[in-house]
Amino acid sequence: MYPAYMGESIRKVEASRERRLEETRPRVGDQEKAALLTEFHPDFIKEGMRELLVGPNRGEPTPNEVAALLEGNSRVNPDKINLGKVDHDVDVLVIGCGGAGASAALLAQENGAKTLLVTKLRLGDANTVGAQAGTQAADRSNDSPAIHYLDTIGGGRFDNIPELVEALVRDAPSVIKWLEELGVNWDKNPDGSMHELSGGGASRLRLHSARDYTGLEEMRVLRDEVHNRCIDYLEFSPVIELVMDDKGQVAGAILVNLETNELTLVRAGAVIMATGGAGRLHIQGFPTTNHYGATADGLVLAYRVGAELIFMDTMQYHPTGAAYPVQILGQLVTEKVRTLGAQLVNAEGEQFIMSLEPRDVVASANIRECRHMKGITTPTGELGVWLDSPMIDLLRGEGTIARELPAMVRQFGRYNIDITKEPMLVYPTLHYQNGGIKIDPDGATTIPGLFAAGECMGGVHGRNRLIGNSTLDIFVFGRRAGKAAARYAREVKLGALTLDHVGKWQAELKEAGITESRPATPLLLPNYARQPDDYLADYARKTLSSGQIKVA
Amino acid sequence: MAKQKQVAPEVHMIDVYVMGKRYQVPEGLTIMTALEYCGYRLIRGCGCRAGFCGACATIYNLKDDSQLRYDLACQKTIEPGMYLVQIPFFPSAKALYNLEEIEPTAESLLALYPSLLTCFGCNTCTKTCPQELEVMWFMSDALRGDIREVANRSFDCVMCGLCAARCPQGLVPYNIALLCRRLYGRYLAPTSQHLEDRIAGIETGKFDAELEELEKMSQDELHRRYAERDIEPAYTKQS
Known part of the structure; x- marks a missing residue:
C-alpha cells in the first residue's frame, strides 16, 4: 500500500495513461546519449573511481570499492601452507556454481575431465537465479546473428571485443536448444514457436523467457543435472588463493570451509573462474539486485596471479530497482515489465524516455528526473519514478500481467501493492559488472591454466550489457570454457606447486606503500551484522588473527 | 550516496525473539535484516536476498499463537512478538536419473x-x-x-x-x-522448428559473411548502421 501522500501523483499517472497508450518517445541519438550519460550515469562520476596502484591493470580507473579489494592483502601466509599434502587431485577445478560454473562443470566432465565444483554458498546461489526477463538468441526469421551482433555492440558503446560477440551470437540458438534438451521449459506459442519478447536496445523480439523466473528455471535444471551426473562438489568452500606451479601456470587453489576455517588444497590441470559479480560492494552507495556472495572474489584471485582485467571502469545500474517498499529496496523489477509495454513516468505523470533504450541510457534518465525534482520521495527518503505496470493489461489484454509476471505480482502483493492496478516506484540499482577478467573465445585468460566464464569475465558486453545477454553468456562461455579447460588439462604437464606469486604480490603492495591500508581479500561475504562495541584486549585480538580465516 | 535523503525516518522498535531471546528491532525490517540487526552474520540461510533462491526458508510463530508459520526470511516483514529460528539445512531425497x-x-x-x-x-x-x-x-x-x-x-x-x-x-x-x-x-513441449532451422543455418555457414563484414567494419560505419537499424515494434496492438 502506498502512503496517502503519493496518491496525488498516482492520480496524475492514471489521468495520462489513456493518452500515453498512443504516445511514443523518440529514440535517443548518439550525441544526446553521450550528454545524458556524462551528466547522470554513475560511471562518469570522477570521485567514484581511482587508478589502480598495483597489478597488471595499474593506472586504469576502477571504482573505489573494487580497487580497494583488487589491491588487497592475501589471507594466507605461504610459509604456513603445506603444498605437499594435496586433498583433491583433479583435471578441472570449477570455482562458483551459477549458470556459468554449472555449465562449465557439465561440459568439462562430458569432455572426459575429472571435475571438482566448489562454491562459496550452495550450488546455484548465484545471480543467475535472480535473472527474470529472459535469454537472447536470434532464431526468428526476421532476425539474424548479425542483427544480434549489431544490437550488442551498439548497446556496449561500441567497445565490445568483436570475437567474443561473434561467439555469443553464434552459439545463442544452440544454447537455447541445449537447455531445452536438459528440460528447461521455455514460454512457447501453441504451434511450438518460441514466445519471444523485445528488450532494451534489442531491435528484434529475441528474449526467450520462462515466465519471469527465467534464471531460476535455468539454474534449477542445471543444478539437478550436476547432481544426476554425480559431479563432485564442495559447498560453503570459497577459494581464498589460487595455487601456481613453477612454470607460471595456474595449478589449483586453496579453499576454506566457511564454518570451520579448515583449509583444503586442490591440485588441478586447469581452473575455471566462474565466481560472478560484485554488487554486494554497493558501489557509490547503491543498493543491489545481487545475491549475498557477489563480492568480486574471482577478480581478486585472478588479478593476484597476474590475469588482466578489462572494462573495470563500468558497472551496470539497472534502471528499475524497487524504490518502495523499503523491505525490497534495490531488488530487481524486471525489464520484462517495460518489454511488455509499461512506460516510465515522472511525478507529473509524463513520459521522459523511450523505455526500451539500453540500460545505461534509461538509468541515466531516471536519475535525471529525480535530480530535476520530478521524482517521488519515499517515507525513508529514497527517490523514485513510476513504472506504469497497469498499462500492460490495457495493451495486451486482461490477465497478461498475472501470466507473464507472477514473481513481480507476488513480490509486490506481499506489501499490498497490486501492480495490475497501481504503478511501481523504481530507481536505478547496482546490477551487473560489465567488465571483468579478459578472455578469448574459449574462455582462456592471459595466464596459462586459468579460464573464466560468466559475470566475472569481461569484454563481450563492452561498457554496457543488454538485457538477456548475461543469461546467454553464462552458457556460451561456460560451455566453451568447460570444453577448452578439459582439453588443456589433458595436455598440460604441471610442475611443482608454489605460492611464490603471493610473496611477490605482497612485496608489490609494500613497495606501493599500501600494505597497511588495504583489507584482507577476497572479501568472501559482506558484513551486514550490526557490530558490537569493540571490547577486545590486544592479546585477545592477536589470538583471533593467527593465520586463520576469521570470516564471521 | 547517489540520492538525497530528504526525510528523517521515524523509527518504532518492536520485540522479536531469536532462538527464544528477546531483541528490540526497528519495525519494517524483514526477518533476514532483523537477524542482522540483532548482530547475526549469516553464512547459512541466505542467498539471493530477493525471493528467488529458496535459501532462507524459515518457520516462525508468535508469542501468543503457537501455530507454526512458514515463509522466506528475505521477503517476510517482521511482526511484533515473532519467534524466529534459522533452518540452516534440511536433507531430502533426490533421485538420480538420466x-x-x-x-x-x-x-x-x-x-x-x-x-x-x-x-x-x-x-x-x-x-x-x-x-x-x-x-x-x-x-x-x-x-x-x-x-x-x-x-x-x-x-x-x-x-x-x-x-x-x-x-x-x-x-x-x-x-x-x-x-x-x-x-x-x-x-x-511442442518443438520449435524456427530454432532448428536457425541452428542448421549457423552450422552451414549461412551467416558467416554478414558477421565477418560487421567484425571488420570501421567504427564510423558501425555507428551509422546501428543508428539506422530498423526496430521491430515491441508489441502489436490488440484489435
Whole structure:
C-alpha cells in the first residue's frame, strides 16, 4: 500500500495513461546519449573511481570499492601452507556454481575431465537465479546473428571485443536448444514457436523467457543435472588463493570451509573462474539486485596471479530497482515489465524516455528526473519514478500481467501493492559488472591454466550489457570454457606447486606503500551484522588473527 | 550516496525473539535484516536476498499463537512478538536419473519417487509453501501422470524444500515437480522448428559473411548502421 501522500501523483499517472497508450518517445541519438550519460550515469562520476596502484591493470580507473579489494592483502601466509599434502587431485577445478560454473562443470566432465565444483554458498546461489526477463538468441526469421551482433555492440558503446560477440551470437540458438534438451521449459506459442519478447536496445523480439523466473528455471535444471551426473562438489568452500606451479601456470587453489576455517588444497590441470559479480560492494552507495556472495572474489584471485582485467571502469545500474517498499529496496523489477509495454513516468505523470533504450541510457534518465525534482520521495527518503505496470493489461489484454509476471505480482502483493492496478516506484540499482577478467573465445585468460566464464569475465558486453545477454553468456562461455579447460588439462604437464606469486604480490603492495591500508581479500561475504562495541584486549585480538580465516 | 535523503525516518522498535531471546528491532525490517540487526552474520540461510533462491526458508510463530508459520526470511516483514529460528539445512531425497533414458509417464515418476503413492492428502505441503503453490494438487496430478499440469502448477517453485521438511510421509514434492518440469521440457513441449532451422543455418555457414563484414567494419560505419537499424515494434496492438 502506498502512503496517502503519493496518491496525488498516482492520480496524475492514471489521468495520462489513456493518452500515453498512443504516445511514443523518440529514440535517443548518439550525441544526446553521450550528454545524458556524462551528466547522470554513475560511471562518469570522477570521485567514484581511482587508478589502480598495483597489478597488471595499474593506472586504469576502477571504482573505489573494487580497487580497494583488487589491491588487497592475501589471507594466507605461504610459509604456513603445506603444498605437499594435496586433498583433491583433479583435471578441472570449477570455482562458483551459477549458470556459468554449472555449465562449465557439465561440459568439462562430458569432455572426459575429472571435475571438482566448489562454491562459496550452495550450488546455484548465484545471480543467475535472480535473472527474470529472459535469454537472447536470434532464431526468428526476421532476425539474424548479425542483427544480434549489431544490437550488442551498439548497446556496449561500441567497445565490445568483436570475437567474443561473434561467439555469443553464434552459439545463442544452440544454447537455447541445449537447455531445452536438459528440460528447461521455455514460454512457447501453441504451434511450438518460441514466445519471444523485445528488450532494451534489442531491435528484434529475441528474449526467450520462462515466465519471469527465467534464471531460476535455468539454474534449477542445471543444478539437478550436476547432481544426476554425480559431479563432485564442495559447498560453503570459497577459494581464498589460487595455487601456481613453477612454470607460471595456474595449478589449483586453496579453499576454506566457511564454518570451520579448515583449509583444503586442490591440485588441478586447469581452473575455471566462474565466481560472478560484485554488487554486494554497493558501489557509490547503491543498493543491489545481487545475491549475498557477489563480492568480486574471482577478480581478486585472478588479478593476484597476474590475469588482466578489462572494462573495470563500468558497472551496470539497472534502471528499475524497487524504490518502495523499503523491505525490497534495490531488488530487481524486471525489464520484462517495460518489454511488455509499461512506460516510465515522472511525478507529473509524463513520459521522459523511450523505455526500451539500453540500460545505461534509461538509468541515466531516471536519475535525471529525480535530480530535476520530478521524482517521488519515499517515507525513508529514497527517490523514485513510476513504472506504469497497469498499462500492460490495457495493451495486451486482461490477465497478461498475472501470466507473464507472477514473481513481480507476488513480490509486490506481499506489501499490498497490486501492480495490475497501481504503478511501481523504481530507481536505478547496482546490477551487473560489465567488465571483468579478459578472455578469448574459449574462455582462456592471459595466464596459462586459468579460464573464466560468466559475470566475472569481461569484454563481450563492452561498457554496457543488454538485457538477456548475461543469461546467454553464462552458457556460451561456460560451455566453451568447460570444453577448452578439459582439453588443456589433458595436455598440460604441471610442475611443482608454489605460492611464490603471493610473496611477490605482497612485496608489490609494500613497495606501493599500501600494505597497511588495504583489507584482507577476497572479501568472501559482506558484513551486514550490526557490530558490537569493540571490547577486545590486544592479546585477545592477536589470538583471533593467527593465520586463520576469521570470516564471521 | 547517489540520492538525497530528504526525510528523517521515524523509527518504532518492536520485540522479536531469536532462538527464544528477546531483541528490540526497528519495525519494517524483514526477518533476514532483523537477524542482522540483532548482530547475526549469516553464512547459512541466505542467498539471493530477493525471493528467488529458496535459501532462507524459515518457520516462525508468535508469542501468543503457537501455530507454526512458514515463509522466506528475505521477503517476510517482521511482526511484533515473532519467534524466529534459522533452518540452516534440511536433507531430502533426490533421485538420480538420466533424462535421456526415462519416459514422461506416471510409471517413471513412481519408479524414481515411490513415496508418491503414500500421500494421504493432508495438504500440509500446500499450507507450508511460501510461494502459495497448490502443492498437494500437483502431487495428485503427478500420481495420475499429468506431467504437463505438474509443470504448469509447480512452475513458480523456488525449491526451498519446506514442503518436504513438513511432509509426514516423507515425500519430496519440490524434487518430484522438478522432474516433471524437466520431462515436460524435454519430451512434451511442442518443438520449435524456427530454432532448428536457425541452428542448421549457423552450422552451414549461412551467416558467416554478414558477421565477418560487421567484425571488420570501421567504427564510423558501425555507428551509422546501428543508428539506422530498423526496430521491430515491441508489441502489436490488440484489435
